Amino acid sequence: MGGDFLLDPEVAYLNHGSFGACARLVFEEYQRLQLELERGPTDFFTRQVARWFWGAPEQPGRLFEARAALARFVGARADDLVFVPNATSGLNAVIRSLRLEPGDEVVTTRHEYGAITKTWEFVGANLVMCEPDEIVASIGPRTRAISGSHITSPTALLLPVAELCAAAREAGALSIVDGAHAPGQVPLDLEALGADVYAGNCHKWLGAPKGAGFLWARPEHQAWIEPLVVSWGYREDADFGERHGWAGTRDPAAYLAVPKAIEVHASFQPDCQRALADESERRLGELGFPRVPGEPAPFMRAVELPAGDPVELWKRLYAEFRVEVPVYEWEGRQLLRVSIGPYNDEDDVDRLMAALERCL
Ligand SMILES: Cc1ncc(COP(=O)(O)O)c(C=O)c1O
Structure with missing residues (x-):
């Protein structure tokens, strides 16, 4: 979707929600300020x-x-x-x-x-x-x-x-x-x-x-x-x-x-982020993983997976497929949460779907 970020291009990073990610311009400003301080x-x-x-x-x-x-x-x-x-x-x-x-x-x-x-x-x-x-x-x-x-x-x-x-x-x-x-x-x-x-x-x-x-x-x-x-x-x-x-x-x-x-942030494209989040939700639904009911957040969706070991799946998605997405237990259910950051595109979602089809 664009934007110049510092994320590892090898990883489909679908976890903006946990810790965010800085655009290059923001990170450069941050480092410039730190250098100014040290002077x-x-x-x-x-x-x-x-x-x-x-x-x-x-x-x-x-x-x-x-x-x-x-x-x-x-x-x-x-x-x-x-x-x-x-x-x-x-x-x-x-x-x-x-x-x-x-x-x-x-x-x-x-x-x-x-x-x-x-x-x-x-x-x-x-x-x-x-x-x-x-x-x-x-x-x-x-x-x-x-x-x-x-x-x-x-x-x-x-x-x-x-x-x-x-x-x-x-x-x-x-x-x-x-x-x-x-x-x-x-x-x-x-x-x-x-x-x-x-x-x-x-x-x-x-x-x-x-x-x-x-x-x-x-x-x-x-x-x-x-x-x-x-x-x-x-x-x-x-x-x-x-x-x-x-x-x-x-x-x-x-x-x-x-x-x-x-x-x-003013240069991000919230409509695109939302559309890709909708698309992820739809495709996850087609795989049989329904979204947690309620009004969804614009750029983040949590879906329920079949019962299993969430830590094991989380580790596998990253180690074998380089897909960074949180999988966790919540109220006795196994959930997966997709976050669509300003840098995500359809390829990231394709990678997640392919990985889930292989793992589940
Ligand atoms: C709803 C909510 N509250 C609080 C926090 C904590 O944020 P931080 O670790 O930046 O304090 C998080 C982090 O993901 C969160 O999702």
């Missing part, structure tokens, strides 16, 4: 990147500019959004800051990303697990929060988050949205969506370098969300951006490359 680490950190920490709050610096560009892309005010390394970190900050009272319930789905469910378990949350279409009916008087994915990881479904957030609001519960797969795959307007808190990744479908995610919160929730790492921004009068904006010395190049990723 003058002190200048880069103190005068260029985070000036507002180092005595010049009137000159917000390049990190602030990158944040503003991302805020525009996701339909948010820059003040309500902070960079975090990934969606897991953003959601950890939220979940670990929320002081649950005994008896509080958190409504979530069986389709969530495992690390986030683990984080709720870590804080001892009383989880009400349901199917996405049961969320609204599962909200009750004890519901403190609903926690759901905009696009689910194991099943690749697009959930009606605006509707779910509205239902939570009406019931006086918080809505916490895991948007790891959304930026770059579906258009976002966070101001309009109605969530209380939203965490997303730029390194998946937006194509930023690994380690670029964000946490967004409505102004009324920003005070209680503690940063995972307490550092210099943790001051009495600090705002959301300051408290979360500096987590000790770390490489900010992935964050700073986000504006380039947004620019390059």
Whole structure:
């Protein structure tokens, strides 16, 4: 489908959903930023990147500019959004800051990303697990929060988050949205969506370098969300951006490359990605592997395979056929998830089909 990426041409890479992949232009910008940093680490950190920490709050610096560009892309005010390394970190900050009272319930789905469910378990949350279409009916008087994915990881479904957030609001519960797969795959307007808190990744479908995610919160929730790492921004009068904006010395190049990723993303062809995802789903269906029911994500589809050993099949597809696609167990079923990145074409899908016909 095009685009200049750095992926191994020998591999039919059908797993953009797990870790994304950077276009060459974005990766070059990322490396250019790293080299710039190494030429003058002190200048880069103190005068260029985070000036507002180092005595010049009137000159917000390049990190602030990158944040503003991302805020525009996701339909948010820059003040309500902070960079975090990934969606897991953003959601950890939220979940670990929320002081649950005994008896509080958190409504979530069986389709969530495992690390986030683990984080709720870590804080001892009383989880009400349901199917996405049961969320609204599962909200009750004890519901403190609903926690759901905009696009689910194991099943690749697009959930009606605006509707779910509205239902939570009406019931006086918080809505916490895991948007790891959304930026770059579906258009976002966070101001309009109605969530209380939203965490997303730029390194998946937006194509930023690994380690670029964000946490967004409505102004009324920003005070209680503690940063995972307490550092210099943790001051009495600090705002959301300051408290979360500096987590000790770390490489900010992935964050700073986000504006380039947004620019390059504009050259992708979402209609082609969607059409190829539809085509993959159709062909997998013809082989007897039906898609998990529900509204599908635009560029990702999960289908059910006959019972078998998913790890074995996953290994075989890569080792024998050079097809990179995740196969895994979910709720007692064997699923395979195809992701169509901006670089995939029909040949990749042909290779997957041929490999599956041989293996199954
Ligand atoms: C729905 C969902 N949430 C969270 C994550 C975690 O993303 P990260 O590892 O970048 O934090 C993923 C990763 O695939 C995901 O699919």
